[in-house]
Amino acid sequence: MGSMPEKPRHGFGSLVTGLQEVCESxxxxxxxxxxxxxxxxxxxxxxxxxxxxxxxxxxxxxxRAESYRDEAQAPLVSFPATALVVPEPLGVVLVFSxxxxxxxxxxxxxxxxxxxxxxxxVKPSELAPATAxxxxxxxxxxxxxxxxxxxxxxxxxxxxxxxxRWDKVLFTGSARIxxxxxxxxxxxxxxxxxxxGSKCPCIVDRLDSKRDTQIAVNRIAGGKWxxxxxxxxxxxxxxxxxxxxxxxxxxxxxxxxxxxxxxPECMARILNEKHFKRLSNYLKDRKVAASVVHGxxxxxxxxxxxxxxxxxxxxxxxxxxxxxxGPILPIxxxxxxEDSMKFVRxxxxxxxxxxxxxxxxxxxxxxxxxxxxSVTFNDAVVQYVVEGLPFGGxxxxxxxxxxxxxxxELFSNKxxxxxxxxxxxxxxxxxxxxxxxxxxLRHVFNTNYVLLLLGLIGLRR
Amino acid sequence: xxxxxxxxxxxxxxxxxxxxLHALQHLGELRSTFxxxxxxxxxxxxxxxxxxxxxxxxxxxxxxxxxxxxxxxxRAEAYRDEVWAPLVAFPADAQVVPEPLGVVLIFSxxxFPLGLxxxxxxxxxxxxxxxxLKPSELAPATAxxxxxxxxxxxxxxxxxxxxxxxxxxxxxxxxRWDKVLFTGCPRVxxMxxxxxxxxxxxxxxxxGGKCPCIxxxASVGTGRNLQTSVNRVIFAKWxxxxxxxxxxxxxxLVEERFAPTLIKMLKSTLxxxxxxxxxxxxxxxxxxxxxxxxxLKDPAVAASVLYGGKLxxxxxxxxxxxxxxxxxxxxxxxxxxxGPLLPIxxxxxxEDSIAFVRxxxxxxAVYAFTNSAPLKxxxxxxxxxxSVTFNDAVVQYGIDTLPFGGxxxxxxxxxxxxxxxEMFSHKxxxxxxxxxxxxxxxxxxxxxxxxxxMRHLYRYxxxxxxxxFLGLSRT
Numbered sequence: 057m058g059s060m061p062e063k064p065r066h067g068f069g070s071l072v073t074g075l076q077e078v079c080e081s082x083x084x085x086x087x088x089x090x091x092x093x094x095x096x097x098x099x100x101x102x103x104x105x106x107x108x109x110x111x112x113x114x115x116x117x118x119x120r121a122e123s124y125r126d127e128a129q130a131p132l133v134s135f136p137a138t139a140l141v142v143p144e145p146l147g148v149v150l151v152f153s154x155x156x157x158x159x160x161x162x163x164x165x166x167x168x169x170x171x172x173x174x175x176x177x178v179k180p181s182e183l184a185p186a187t188a189x190x191x192x193x194x195x196x197x198x199x200x201x202x203x204x205x206x207x208x209x210x211x212x213x214x215x216x217x218x219x220x221r222w223d224k225v226l227f228t229g230s231a232r233i234x235x236x237x238x239x240x241x242x243x244x245x246x247x248x249x250x251x252x253g254s255k256c257p258c259i260v261d262r263l264d265s266k267r268d269t270q271i272a273v274n275r276i277a278g279g280k281w282x283x284x285x286x287x288x289x290x291x292x293x294x295x296x297x298x299x300x301x302x303x304x305x306x307x308x309x310x311x312x313x314x315x316x317x318x319x320p321e322c323m324a325r326i327l328n329e330k331h332f333k334r335l336s337n338y339l340k341d342r343k344v345a346a347s348v349v350h351g352x353x354x355x356x357x358x359x360x361x362x363x364x365x366x367x368x369x370x371x372x373x374x375x376x377x378x379x380x381x382g383p384i385l386p387i388x389x390x391x392x393x394e395d396s397m398k399f400v401r402x403x404x405x406x407x408x409x410x411x412x413x414x415x416x417x418x419x420x421x422x423x424x425x426x427x428x429x430s431v432t433f434n435d436a437v438v439q440y441v442v443e444g445l446p447f448g449g450x451x452x453x454x455x456x457x458x459x460x461x462x463x464x465e466l467f468s469n470k471x472x473x474x475x476x477x478x479x480x481x482x483x484x485x486x487x488x489x490x491x492x493x494x495x496x497l498r499h500v501f502n503t504n505y506v507l508l509l510l511g512l513i514g515l516r517r
Numbered sequence: 518x519x520x521x522x523x524x525x526x527x528x529x530x531x532x533x534x535x536x537x538l539h540a541l542q543h544l545g546e547l548r549s550t551f552x553x554x555x556x557x558x559x560x561x562x563x564x565x566x567x568x569x570x571x572x573x574x575x576x577x578x579x580x581x582x583x584x585x586x587x588x589x590x591x592r593a594e595a596y597r598d599e600v601w602a603p604l605v606a607f608p609a610d611a612q613v614v615p616e617p618l619g620v621v622l623i624f625s626x627x628x629f630p631l632g633l634x635x636x637x638x639x640x641x642x643x644x645x646x647x648x649x650l651k652p653s654e655l656a657p658a659t660a661x662x663x664x665x666x667x668x669x670x671x672x673x674x675x676x677x678x679x680x681x682x683x684x685x686x687x688x689x690x691x692x693r694w695d696k697v698l699f700t701g702c703p704r705v706x707x708m709x710x711x712x713x714x715x716x717x718x719x720x721x722x723x724x725g726g727k728c729p730c731i732x733x734x735a736s737v738g739t740g741r742n743l744q745t746s747v748n749r750v751i752f753a754k755w756x757x758x759x760x761x762x763x764x765x766x767x768x769x770l771v772e773e774r775f776a777p778t779l780i781k782m783l784k785s786t787l788x789x790x791x792x793x794x795x796x797x798x799x800x801x802x803x804x805x806x807x808x809x810x811x812x813l814k815d816p817a818v819a820a821s822v823l824y825g826g827k828l829x830x831x832x833x834x835x836x837x838x839x840x841x842x843x844x845x846x847x848x849x850x851x852x853x854x855x856g857p858l859l860p861i862x863x864x865x866x867x868e869d870s871i872a873f874v875r876x877x878x879x880x881x882a883v884y885a886f887t888n889s890a891p892l893k894x895x896x897x898x899x900x901x902x903x904s905v906t907f908n909d910a911v912v913q914y915g916i917d918t919l920p921f922g923g924x925x926x927x928x929x930x931x932x933x934x935x936x937x938x939e940m941f942s943h944k945x946x947x948x949x950x951x952x953x954x955x956x957x958x959x960x961x962x963x964x965x966x967x968x969x970x971m972r973h974l975y976r977y978x979x980x981x982x983x984x985x986f987l988g989l990s991r992t
Contacts, residue, residue, distance in 0.1 A: 069692075071649070071677065071679070072620065072692045074674070075620045075647040075649065075675065075677070076619070076620055076647075078647050078674050078675045079617070079619050079620055079646070079647050079675075083672075083674075083675060084617060084642075084645045084646055084647050084675050085616070085617060085645045086645075089672070090642055090643055090645060092672075093642045093671050093672060093675075093676070094639060094642060094643065096670040096671045096672075097635065097638070097639060097642075097670060097671060099670055100666055100667070100669075100670040100671075101635075104662075104666055107662060107666075108631060108659075108662065110658075111656075111658035111659045111661070111662045112630070112631065112656075112658075112659060114658040115627070115630065115655075115656040115657065115658045115659050115801070116627075116628070116630075116656065116758060116761075116798045116799065116801060117795070117797075117798045117799035117833075117834075118758065118798045119795060119796060119797075119798075122756060122757075122758075122798065123631075137909075137912075137916075139913075139916050139918055139919050141919065141920060142897060144901055145551075145556060145557065146924065147548075147551050147901075147925070148547045148548055148551055155587070155588075156588070157598060158583075158584065158587060158588075159580055159584065159595075160598065163569060163573075166569070167566055167569060170556070170562055170565045170566060170569075171562055171566065173556045173557050173562060174551070174556060175547040175548075175550050175551040175556055177547065183587075184583075184584075184587035184588065185587065186582070186583035186584075186586035186587045187580070187583040187584055187587050189583070190576070190579060190580060190583040194572055194576055194579075195572070197572075198568040198569060198571055198572040199565050199568045199569065199572075200555070200561070200564075200565060200568075202546060202547075202550045202555070203547065203550045203551070203555060203556050203565075204565070205547065223924075223925065231717060234717055235714055235715060235717060238710070238713070238714030238717065239711055239714040239715075241710070241714070242707055242710035242711040242713075242714055243707060243711075245703060245706060245707060245710065245722065245724070245926065245928070245929075247929035247930075250717065252717070267952070268952045271952050271955050272952075274955065274957075274960060277960070278959060278960050282594060282959075282960060282961055283594075283598060284588060284590065284594070284598070287588075315962070316960055316961045316962065317961065317962075318961075318962045319962055321589075321591050321963070322591060322961035322962050322963060323589075323961070324588045324589045324590045324591075324594065325588065325589035327587075327588060360589075414952075419949070423614060423945075423947055427616055427619075427943065427945070428945065429943075429945070429946070430945060430946035430947065430948065431945065431946070431947045431948070432947075432948040432949075432950070433947075433948065433949045433950060434949070434950040434951060434952060435609075435948070435950040438609075438948070438950070439611075439946055439948040442609060442611050442946075442948055444611055444613075445611050445613065445946040445948065446613065446944050446946055447946070450618070450943045450945075451618075451619070451695065451717075452717065454717075455717070455719035456719075457944060469901065469903075469924040470920050470931060471897075471901070471902065471903070471904060471905060471924075472903065472904035472905070472913055472916075472919040472920055472921070473897055473904065473905045473906075473907075474904065474905070474906040474907065474909070474912070474913040474916060474919060475893070475906075475907045475908070476906065476907060476908040476909035476912070477908065478741070478742045478745050478746075478908060481745050481748065483748075485748075485752060486748055486751070486752055486756060486790050487756055487790050487791055487796035487797070488790060488791075488792065488793065488796050489796060
């Protein structure tokens with residue numbers, strides 16, 4: 057399931073670990089198991105009915121009829137009726153966008169929030185100041201400034217905004233800030249959606265044709281170095297490949313990367329000094345430096361780092377434990393490609409898992425045996441633009457999804473609207489209770505409409 | 518426009534206190550804009566989205582410059598990633614595959630201790646999760662029943678019941694969960710959410726609220742419909758755990774002139790349906806009994822009692838009680854009652870009840886007894902709540918096709934039926950691409966031709982795309 061940030065103080069450690077292991081074993085995913093559990097529950101309700109009524113009377117003084125009606129639920133008391141779900145806007149929502157896709161990460165949620173009928177505050181990242189200023193200047197010109205606002209500033213401004221209650225907050229950024237946002241949101245019970253980062257693995261199966269390999273490498277290189285120089289939540293973080301296939305893969309990668317980054321403008325620069333230092337430091341670790349098979353040079357003046365490929369850096373080094381978010385690509389070799397799944401599962405659930413393979417069985421196994429925001433076969437990053445696919449993480453990579461109709465839903469309340477008629481009135485819904493009424497409720501619950509009908513017209517108890 | 522730009526710069530340069538003021542002003546204006554209904558019409562929304570498109574079209578150069586300043590992004594990368602060219606992913610097979618979240622925790626409340634445990638449990642299991650159920654200690658017999666029996670009827674290695682009070686709840690929240698569903702009061706919900714934030718645990722909250730019941734006597738009439746409506750009001754207040762239910766009717770709004778008829782009917786029906794005290798659940802414990810008795814101690818509130826009001830501390834019973842126009846600032850009208858006390862608030866015109874409801878936090882449910890189609894429409898459109906039910910109450914809870922959950926102060930996250938399955942699932946996006954078609958325009962090195970092609974794709978100009986691809990068109 058992945059690592060947890062801190063050890064809990066006392067109690068329940070073994071309970072939680074035990075359950076996680078059960079989950080990992082895949083038992084709870086099995087359809088037959090789920091059916092057997094639900095059948096078991098049903099048997100419990102039937103076999104232990106008397107006891108349930110007793111305990112509810114002990115706890116709350118509930119009459120059996122009320123218990124039966126309310127805890128076992130008899131839907132037919134509501135016949136006839138019309139049931140609808142009517143989406144409505146949540147109200148006033150707050151969108152925090154990240155610096156790496158400063159336009160897209162502001163505008164995509166903004167469109168969803170507006171389509172759902174909300175008023176919106178956009179708080180762009182101060183680390184992309186030119187884009188933030190662009191939004192601040194232009195959104196009021198093109199959109200209704202009374203309903204759409206841009207607030208500029210750094211972390212303090214973000215904190216001040218979170219002192220207020222919002223009908224929804226969407227935050228894209230790091231887990232560290234995500235925690236702060238959630239903590240502040242808790243005071244007001246503000247619902248929050250988090251789009252966080254992760255180490256997105258790329259499993260590369262042995263590909264027999266040269267063309268397939270070249271295309272795969274195009275897409276891998278594109279999914280690493282061509283997306284904000286790897287500074288993207290969906291960028292490929294590291295590659296897993298079979299030992300034997302690694303050399304061939306690296307050769308093609310080297311030549312392709314040379315072509316893609318022929319001119320310096322073909323790759324974005326590192327955002328700022330802080331991130332530049334962070335990335336350079338990965339390479340300072342001696343063992344990591346020794347694993348460089350391509351690139352590795354850094355230029356602090358221009359804040360650029362060459363596209364760099366590493367072969368089997370130590371698994372406990374920072375570059376293999378932290379989200380890289382930069383143009384460094386570790387390649388980790390495994391004996392058999394199936395081993396890569398175990399590797400992926402030992403790490404926190406990522407936003408995306410990539411796999412280049414023609415093996416349908418392997419694809420199924422990856423879908424069923426791993427968990428991530430998304431899985432993409434034979435390409436990378438493009439899932440972001442496919443309409444109809446939700447975008448969002450799971451576990452440490454976040455919660456809440458958007459894009460397309462999911463954006464509309466993220467910023468809507470699905471209001472249930474139930475219209476009943478006065479036409480039919482079942483008196484057995486109401487006290488005073490007697491065995492006759494309990495019998496009727498039972499017939500309704502068991503959908504014994506014939507017995508119900510007979511009971512209603514007095515021909516049967 | 519100039520003023521807007523100027524004020525934006527003030528904001529970015531201002532000291533924190535001034536910032537706070539600006540942010541507050543923003544919020545105030547946004548809130549009133551929203552409340553005015555401005556953002557609701559389809560036309561407004563379409564207009565805004567068109568405005569966004571125009572922005573991207575007209576200010577493209579400026580946007581690219583800004584992105585280049587900030588990140589050194591090439592225009593092509595910026596165009597591809599920030600504006601999108603969807604066809605780069607053609608052909609592809611896209612699916613959404615639901616998967617279980619993992620290990621989930623369910624806190625259930627004491628008032629429907631079985632239902633509120635089993636309903637989410639069913640959803641979590643159907644979605645393939647392992648579950649810990651923490652029933653409320655305030656319904657100890659039911660909690661023990663669950664602990665003793667669940668393991669016998671279900672897989673005890675994957676479904677566990679943990680008993681205990683708040684301390685146990687806190688200990689459980691020290692851990693990370695793949696989802697937590699909490700049903701209860703806002704005070705404890707805040708603590709659950711705060712604890713969850715440390716681990717980034719996703720939370721769903723089912724809270725309470727003051728569920729109003731708008732009683733449109735004029736359209737209901739005085740015949741059979743009136744009696745039926747009164748039956749249903751009584752069911753939804755006193756026959757639902759003695760009013761201790763998040764979906765129980767909290768208070769009624771009725772036109773002044775019809776109040777006497779309604780009250781008379783309520784009284785006579787109550788006498789018939791709830792004559793014996795064993796027909797109604799008792800108050801759960803001494804603390805809640807004190808709380809409810811306390812609501813009646815306010816002299817102005819006590820003076821408004823028209824029916825009932827008898828308290829039996831020994832048996833923790835409170836008679837069905839009706840009040841007429843207690844002060845709106847009294848505790849009974851500002852806090853969720855959660856008990857067998859029913860305030861009736863009169864309005865001049867029944868339409869005034871809409872403003873009354875909107876002035877208060879969003880409830881879990883809004884009820885209305887009415888045959889007026891215009892009033893129904895206004896209620897659905899102008900109020901916000903987890904649900905709206907016409908001509909009945911509480912029963913929406915039993916309808917499996919309707920989502921159950923709150924909004925605003927009444928909570929977030931929905932379940933019941935397929936919504937339970939979704940609440941405890943992750944909708945994994947799965948995209949399968951082939952090696953057949955490779956669009957080199959996706960990759961650097963960038964040139965004007967590639968940018969032109971992306972532009973054509975973005976605008977669905979497939980003919981021009983092909984021409985540019987074949988080198989037959991100038992950029």
